[in-house]
Amino acid sequence: MIVKAVIMSLALVAGTSAMPEMNNDNVNISVSADEVATVVWDYLSQLKHDANGTVEQRAELTQKLKNLFHENMLERSHDKLFPDEMEKELVPFAIDLYKCLTKESEKRKDEIQKELEDLQVEIEPHFQEVRQKIRDNACLLQERLEPYFNVLNGSVERMKFLNAQVLKCVNDLDNGPSDNAESLQDLVSSMPNKIKKNITMNLLKFQAVLMALKQEVKKTIGQSMKELSHSLAPFVKNMDKLDHQLEGLSFQLKKETVKLVTNFSARIHKLWKVLEPLPEAMLRVNMDEMEKSLANLNKLVEEQVKIFQCKVSSYIENFNKVMGQKVEEFGQKLGPHAGYMDDHLIFLEKELKEKVKALFKEIQNRKTGNLPISNPPEAGTELNPLEQNSANLG
Template identity: 35%
Template structure:
C-alpha cells in the first residue's frame, strides 16, 4: 500500500474512530484537502516525506486502527476507502479538463455580454450594494449575540469566585469538604454556558445561506436578458459563485464552533486547578487557595474578553468576503478579463456532490 493511500485511509479512520457515523461532508473534506495539499506541495517536501520513517509509523497506526473498529465501521471503511482513493486519482485529470472547459465557457459568455458591458457592470455593482445592505444587519446581530453571550457567561461565573472567597473566610475546619462541590459546579456552568452560546450562534450561518441564495438568484434574473443562448454558461458561473459563498458560510459556522470550544478549553483548567489545590494538605490549603481565588474571576474575565474581541468581528469579515466574491464575478465577466484559475471551485463542488451521492446510495442499500 502506497504512502498516499495509507495517509488517506488513515485520515478517514481518524474521523470514523470506532464509530460508523461518518458524514459525507467529512469524507469530502478529507479527499479535497488531500488533493489540494498534494497539488500545492513542493516536490522536495513529498520526497522528504517518503524518505522519512513516517511511512512505517502510519502503517503501524493504520493496522492498530483496523483492529479497533467494529464490524459495521470496518465494512463501511472497505467500501469507503476504495471509493475515496479512486475519486482522488481522477481529480488531477478532471482538473485539467475542467479548467479548459471553464475558460472556453467564460470566453463565450464574455463575448455574448460584451455589447452590454456597461449594463452588466451596473447590475453587478447594484447587486453588491444590495448584498451589503442585506448582510450589514447580520454582522451587527452576530456582534450583539457575542456581546450578550459573553456578558451572560461572566454573570453566570462571577458568583462562584465570590462564594469561594466567602467560604475561604468562613471555614476553618472542613474547608476541603466545603469547597469541593464548587469545582464540579464551576465546570458544569462553563460547559453549560459555552454549549448554549454555541447553539445560539450556529443558526446564523443558515440564515446567511438564505440571503446568499436570494442574492445570487437576483443577479441571475438581472443578467439573464443579456445572456440569451448562453444561459447554461451564465448559470454555471453563478452556481460556482453560490458554492463559494455558501462554503464561506460553512467556514464561518466552523470558526464560531471552534472558537467557543476553544473558550471552553481555556476556562475548564480553572476548575481542574481548583480541584488539584483541594487535594493538597489541609494546613497549607488556605494559604495556597487565597491568592488563587482572588485572581480567579479576573483571569476568567480576561479569557472571555479575548474571545469576545476575536469573534465579534467575524460577521463583518465574512460580509467583506462575500462582497469580494461578487466583485470577482464582475471582473470575470468583463471584456478584458484575463485567464481565471477558479475552476477548482467547480471541481470541489463536483467532488462534494459525488461523495454525497455515494453516501445516499449506501443508505438506500442498507434500507
Template identity: 35%
Template sequence: MSLKAVTLALALLAITGAQADISAEQVANVVWNYFTQLSDNAKETMDQLQQSEISKQLNTLFQENLQNVNAYAGDLQKKLIPFATELHAKLTEDSEKLKEQIQRELKELRLKLSPYADEVHQQISKNIQELQQKLSPYAEELRGQVNQNADLLRQQLAPYAQELRDKLQENVEGLQAALAPYADQLQQQIDKNVEGMKDKLAPLADELKVKIDQNMEELRKSLAPYAEEVQDKLNRQIEGLSFQMKKGAEELRVKLSDNVEELRRKLGPYTEELKEKLRSDAEGLRQSLTPYVEGLSGQMDQKIEEFRQTVAPYGEAFNKQLVQKVEEMRQKLGPYAGEVEDHLSFLEKDVRDKIAAFFSTIQQIEN
C-alpha cells in the same frame, strides 16, 4: 505508502471507526484535502496515481483495524476505499481539462455580454449593494449574540469567585469540604454556558446560506436577459460563486464552534487548579487559596474578553468576503478580464456532488 496516503487512510479510518453513520461532507473534506495536497506538486501527484497500489495499501490498513468497527462500517469501508481512490485519480486527470473548459466558457460569456457591458456592470453593482444590505443585520446579530453570551457567561461565573472569597474569610472547620463543591459547580456552569452559546451561534450560518441562495437567484435573473444564448455558462459561473459563498458560511460556523470550544479549554484549567489546591494539606489551604481566589474572577474575565474581541468581528469580515467574491465575478465578466485560476472551486463542487451521490446510492441499496 507516502505520508499523505497514510494521512488519508487514517483520516478515513478515524471517521469510519468513530461512527457508522458517516456523512458525505466528512468524506468530501478528506478526499478534497488529499487532492489539493497532492496537486501542490505535479510530479508527486503523478507518482501517487498508482490506483491499484493505493487501494491495496488502504485496504490493508483498514483490514488490520476492522475489529474496531461494526459490520456496517466495515462494509462501507470496502465500498468507500476504491471509490475515493478512483475519484482522486479522475480528479487529477480532469483538473487541467476543466481549467481549459472554464476559460473557454468565460471567453464566450464575455463575448456575448460585451455589447451590454454597462448594463451587466450596473446589475452586478446593484446586486452587491443589495447583498451588503441583507448581510449587515447578520453581522450585527452575530456581534450582539457574542457580546450577550460573553456578558452572560461573565455574570454566571462571577458569583462563584465571590462565594469562594466569602468562604475563605469565614473561620470555619472543614474548609476543604466546604469548598469542594465549588470546583464542580464552576465547571458545570462553564459547560452549560458554552453549549448554550454554540446553540445560539450555529443557526446564523444556516440563515446566511438562505440569504446567499436568494441573492444568487436574484443575480441570475437580473443577468439572464443579457445572456440568453449562453445561459448555461452564466448559470455555471453563478453556481460556482454560490458554492464558494456557502462554503464560506460553513467555514464561519466551524470557526465559531472552534472558538467557543477554545474558550471552554481556556476556562477549564481554573477548575482543575482549584481541585488541585483543595487536595493540599489543611493548614496551608487558606494561604494557598487566598491569592488564587482573589485573581480568579479577573483571569476568567480576561479570557472571556479575549474571546469576545476575537469572535465579534467575524460577521463583518465574512460580509466583506462575500461582497469581494461577487466583485471578482464582475471583474471576470468584464471585457478586459485576464485568465482565471479558479477552476478548482468547480472541481471541488464536483467532488462533493459525486460523494453525496455515492452515499445516496449506498443508502438506497441498504433500504
C-alpha cells in the same frame, strides 16, 4: 429582530439537543460534513501529483481526518470518534473520486473557458449595465447579511459573562451557612462541577448560534444568486451557462461562510480546552484558600475571554469584505477579454466536496440507523441546476 429570532430559535433547538450529551459527561461539538469535505479537498489538492491511492496517501488522509475529529470533540475519550467506515469507505472513495475528476480536469477547463467566452460575447454590448447590476447585488447581499453579523457580535460580547457562575460561587461562599460545616463543605464541593458545566453550556449555546447562523447565511446567499440570475436574464440568451457560473459563485460564497464558522468553532474549542480543567485544578483547596482561588479563577476566565474576543474580532469584518470581493470578481470575469482564472478548479472542488459530504452523511445515518444503506455517489454525475443546489453548497 426577525433574523435574530429565527437564529435564536434554531440555536435553542440545537443547544437543547446537545444537553443530554452534556449530562452524560460526554459533551462534544460534532464534526460537520463541510469540515470533513474541506479536509479531504485541502489534502488532495495540495499533492504535487495526482492522488494515486498509495498506502501512504491513504494513511496520511486518514490521520488528518482523525485529527479533525479529535480537535473538535469536547471530551477526553477519543478512541471511538472515528468510525471504521470512515477509513474503510470514505478515504479510498475520496482518493478514487479525485483521480477520476483530475483526469477530466483539462477537458473541464476547456469547457468552462468556452462557456465564459460565450457569455462574454453575449454580455459585451451591455457590460456596464450588467456590471452595475452585479455590484448592486453585492451591496444588497452585504446589507442582508448585516443582521446576522449583529447576532454574532452579540454572542461574542456576551462571552464576557462567562464568569457569571464563578461570581455566583463567590457570593454563595460569602453568604453560605458558616455555622454548618457540613453544608458549607457540600457547597464548596459542588463548585468545580457547577462552574465547568456553566462554561461548557455557554460555549455550546454559542456553537448552536453559529450552526443556525451558517444555515441562514447559506439560504440568504442562495436567494441572492437567484435574484442575480433573474436580473441578468435579459442580457443572456443561454441561461444554463449563466446559472452554471452562478453555481460556482454561490459555492465560493458558501465556502467562505463555512470558513467563518469553522474559525469561530476552533476558537470556541480552544477556549473550552483552556477553561474546562481550571475549576477542578484550582478549587481543590481547603476552605481557607477557597475565596482566593475563586478570585484567581475569575481573573483567568476574564483574561481568556478577552483573548478570545480579540482573536475573533476581525473574522466578521474580513468575511464581509471577501463576500463583496467575490461578487465583484464575478462581474470582472464576465467582461470582454477577461483573463481565465482557473474556474474549472472551483467546479472540481465543488463536485468533490458534494460527493464526499454525501457519503459522510450516509455513513453517519447508517451508524444511527436513520437511513437504509445506499450506493455511494458516483464520480461524473452531472451538476444539479442552480435552483436545486443553492441550499446545499459550501
